[in-house]
Amino acid sequence: MIRAVIFDLDGTLVRTERLKALSYGRxxxxxxxxxxxxxxxxxxxxxVVGQSRRDVAIHxxxxxxxxxxxxxxxxxxxxxxxxQAFVQVRLRIYEEMTADxxxxxxxxxxxxxxxxxxxxxxxxxIGLATASSCAxxxxxxxxxxxxxxxxxxxxxxxxxxxxxxPEIDLLVACELGVAPAECIVIEDSPSGVRAALTAGMRCIxxxxxxxRERLHAEGLLGEEWIVDDPALLxxxxxxxxxxxxxxx
Numbered sequence: 001m002i003r004a005v006i007f008d009l010d011g012t013l014v015r016t017e018r019l020k021a022l023s024y025g026r027x028x029x030x031x032x033x034x035x036x037x038x039x040x041x042x043x044x045x046x047x048v049v050g051q052s053r054r055d056v057a058i059h060x061x062x063x064x065x066x067x068x069x070x071x072x073x074x075x076x077x078x079x080x081x082x083x084q085a086f087v088q089v090r091l092r093i094y095e096e097m098t099a100d101x102x103x104x105x106x107x108x109x110x111x112x113x114x115x116x117x118x119x120x121x122x123x124x125x126i127g128l129a130t131a132s133s134c135a136x137x138x139x140x141x142x143x144x145x146x147x148x149x150x151x152x153x154x155x156x157x158x159x160x161x162x163x164x165x166p167e168i169d170l171l172v173a174c175e176l177g178v179a180p181a182e183c184i185v186i187e188d189s190p191s192g193v194r195a196a197l198t199a200g201m202r203c204i205x206x207x208x209x210x211x212r213e214r215l216h217a218e219g220l221l222g223e224e225w226i227v228d229d230p231a232l233l234x235x236x237x238x239x240x241x242x243x244x245x246x247x248x
Contacts, residue, residue: 002202002244004178005119005237006169007112007150009130009137011049011188014144015107016098016132017210021045023094024060030089031069040064046210050189052131052162057083057090098136104143111230112186112206116149118234122241127172128153129185129195131162152176164191166199173199184240193220202244204236 011017025041044063048056061067061083070086077088098104119126127150130137134155141147152175159167173180185196185203189211196203197220205215206227215226225240227233 001182002122002124002184002241003182004125004127004173004176004184005115006127006129006172006183006185006196006201007116008185008187008189008192009128009132009140011208011210012186012192012206013109013112013146014104014140015109015208016104016140017045017049017188017208018042019097019103019107020094021049021210023090023097024057024064026093027086027090028060028064028066030093031066031073031086037064037066049210050131050163050191053087054083057087061086098139098143101143104140105145108144109206109230111233113144113146115186115233115237116146118237125151125176125178127151127176127183129163129168129172130154131156131168133157163189164194164198166195169195169199169201173201182244184237184244190214190218190220197221202240204233204240206230206233 007013021042024045025038028037028041041060041064044060048059061070067082071082073085077085079085116126132155134157137153137155152172154168154172158171161167169185170180173183180200183201185201187193187196187203187205188208193203193205203221204225204227205221207215212228227236
C-alpha cells in the first residue's frame, strides 16, 4: 500500500535544471567573455544532473575549460578551490534569474504539479526532498504557488549526504510517519531514482531532455516506470497504487 508520495523539486516540479545549466554557461561567459559557453554548458550539465553541487560544478568547470580563470577569483570570494569560486559566480547569476517570479511560473512542469492533487485525492501524505538549500526551495515553492502544498519539506540543509544517498528520502518518510516501503518517489534523474530505490521506496521517473537518455540507459527502473509522455503520468501513478495494493 502506498501512503506517501515524495516529490523532487528541481527538474521535477519546475524546470530549474535548465536555468541552472544556463547559469553555469553565463558564469563561464563572465570568466571568459570571448567564448559563448551556453551549448557546451547545457550538454555538460546534463551529464551530471542530480549530483551534488560540488560534483556538478567540477564537471562543468572542466568541460568548459575555465578552471584557471575560476582559480583567479578564489581570493575575491574567500574560497580555497576553483570550483567554489565558479559556483559563487554562478549562484549570483542564478539568483538573478530565479528572482523573476514570472520566469519560474513559466517553467513549472504542470503535469508533475498536478500529480500533487491526485496524490492528495488518493489519501496520501505529501513530501518534498530537494538538494536545493532551504532558502532557495522556499523561494521557488512560493513563486510557483506550492508554499503550503507539502506535509514536510527536506532540503540540502537538513542532511549530510546528497542524492544518490537515500538519507533525504528516508528523512522525509520518517517525518511523515510512513514506512519507506509505503512511499513512492517522483523523480527526474538517475541520481534521484537511485536514492529512492536504495531507500526501499517505489519510484516513477518523469524524464526531461536532460535525463531521458540516461534514465533509459542505466536500467534502474523498468521501462513502464519511466514516463516520457506526460499524458501517461496519471495512469502510471494509479497503476503503481494498484500494484502496491496487490503486493500488500
